[in-house]
Amino acid sequence: MARHLKLLVQRWSSRVFSVEVDGAPRYFGIREQLRGEPVPPDVFSEVQKQDRCYSLLVCSGDRVTGDRFHWELRDRLQRQLPPGSGVRSMSSFIPDQKGSLLKGYFLQSRAGNSSLIEDILTDLEQRNPVLVCSYSQSEDGQQWTQCLWYQSEDNPVRFCVVPSETPKHHPSVLNMINSDVFYSLDEACDVLKQCGDIIPETRSVLGMLPSSLDARRKPDFPVIVIEGLDATGKTTLTESLRDSLGATLLRSPPQCLSAWRGRFDREPPLIRRAFYAVGNYITAEQINQEASKSPVIVDRFWHSTAAYAIATAVTGPVSNLPHEGAEVYRWPGDLLQPSLVILLTLDPEERKRRLRSRGLMKTDEEEELDHNKLFRTRVEEAYRRIVGSACIALDASPSADLVLQQALLLIRAKCHL
Template sequence: MSKHAMSLLPRWCSRVFSVELNGAPFYFAVKEKHLGEDVPRVFREVQNRDKCYSVLVYCSRDRIKTAKFYGELKDKLLRDLPPECRLSPMSSFLPKVRDSLVKGYFLKGNSDTSSPIERLLSDLIQHDPVLVCSYSPAEDGQQWTQHMWSETASQVMDVAKGYYVVPSEAPEYHPSTLNIINSDVFYSFDEAYDVMKKCGDIIPEAKAVLELLPSRVEARNKPDFPVIVIEGLDATGKTTLTESLKDTLGATLLPSPPECLSPWRARFDQEPPLIRRAFYALGNYISADQIGLKGTKTPVIVDRFWHSTAAYAIATAVSGPVCNLPGEGSEVYCWPSDLFQPSLVVLLTLDPEERKRRLRNRGQGKTDEEEELDHNQLFRLRVEEAYRRISGPACVTVDASPSADRVLQQVLLLIRGKCHL
């Protein structure tokens, strides 16, 4: 059965394409007619005998499978492509159109490698939800053109018409911001639950997670006592502070994600963002249920909560500097309407050097994300800024560099001011 590739990604000529080279994005668009525009920067340094390709993963009906496939595609390309072939992250989107982003890879090869690359891409297009294009210099040698591949039952061929590639302006925010809602951050129990439920067929552990979920989303009891969440990057002193608060206030301390999810955490940390973030989102609803239970008897201190879930997810989805984040006040930073709202959220902040020193002294293993915080300063800045932008409740920032006791006293003052304890 033949299908026209273009119908899989509508409004092809309105789309912007982004290729990330050494962490910096380069944008281009396609046009039927050429009006003397420049050659986009991505193609400017490419030699004449080189050939480039793009593989974009379009969303099939099953978005769990699509997310899994996207994660596996990179491994497959890295394993099966000739080593000389250069692979860069790529995406395509309709500016300002929500959920229009599709992701994939941009491949650069030369005339020696084009046969194995094309064999691999032909195979992919026949079996997987991908859209393949090749890029080559136009006949006049001045411009570059894009040819979309079309698949028939037995062969793969270029769709006859080529498009010119032309430079395009950078969007206001990083293109990934278009797809954050309900793919990276979930704003209701039902949205996260739906993803976990659909995972049941392919990830056996998902069924175990579903069984731990509360039957009612609303916290079963409205806590009579204050509920205080302590947030911050790894090694800012959350554990130290939450333990002291527990003792000083006679409070109950709840970790997040909740302990009952511990056996499954490493498993879900390996999954693509859609599944991994749904797991953490659901963890907050389990915590909310426990808060409802304990908060009728004592104050409750929570080590991380929704701020962590949303801030890390947003900062991972977006790359580059802080200005790439969704703008302040964006709906992306809103608290889920069906999730319990704590009385106070404290964000511990620390100078990066002091944080590293504390990490070294503690000497524990780190998650990949925490490793990333160390190596990638921009990632750390994005997480911190996303923390600050989340509202409903917003966090109150506390400098965690003084001694543990001084930090405790500072936070107790805040709690007494806000929660009348």
């Protein structure tokens, strides 16, 4: 067994396990001694007596390989496993220990399917960096135990599954820095460089970077970033501002990356976020060049990269976000700071109307909207928590012309234009 896996298992009983149920994490722990505690209701309550549960945690020493494997694993499990196996996202972590997060899946097998599932899992564990556990119920139905798969035949160690308190931080927060949100160009480039062999396009992306960057250079003209969720009116406002101020309009990701954006959008968060982070530095260089000649308007920049990444990495309500003032909300030290960032805010109903009138919102399923509602509020809150180049919110619900007038007022007041 690989060394990192051995180390991992040595501290196994200090770990907390988290399973996503209805879009929110439910937690349980394990103990070596049975203490008669009740089983955690949310994760195991609906499991029938004869059923078994399994967990798979990805534990690759190489994070690019690990993240890509984790990303593909869900599809693979859904394709291979019998219907009704209920594949749920899962993670395991040591509370408050940064970098301790392992991601994986939790599944359930109906009676009669166990041997098929176990063959699939054994094969998976033999060929891939994955640690499998099985969960079974005691005769009287009062307790669940966890057994590490790789050692189950010769030396089975059974842990008792016990309830665990909700940790202070959402588990994803432990691995967010330089996995979801990058705080320097070097960190983002490192990830892309590691992908060179599997995603040849990364070489072209890295080739777009200027040879040197100077974040301290102060642009001669103001640089105004317009931020907001999709369909809040960024394109409409940025184009009007360009015309009203005789400004240059830029966007992030920059035009020169558009051919590869779709390719990186299909990759797991680590690679996708590194791509958008690098895009901001390329846009920053374009800003530096243009802001010596005229004001510059930018459609999305760092706030979008960080806020979407943070809001996607955590699940559930806004309270699961990293707390206000946390490290993840700080502006990267090596990235150009705009003169002003305006965040367009819009009533959800009006935003939905604009999305529909643009013809992009085709499904109206209640469940999907509920999910979107939580995600939307997390993104908006993350936007507001970013410091170092904080954004000013602007109500985008009035007519396009009124929004433009309000934006111009803000720009004149803050940038002396």
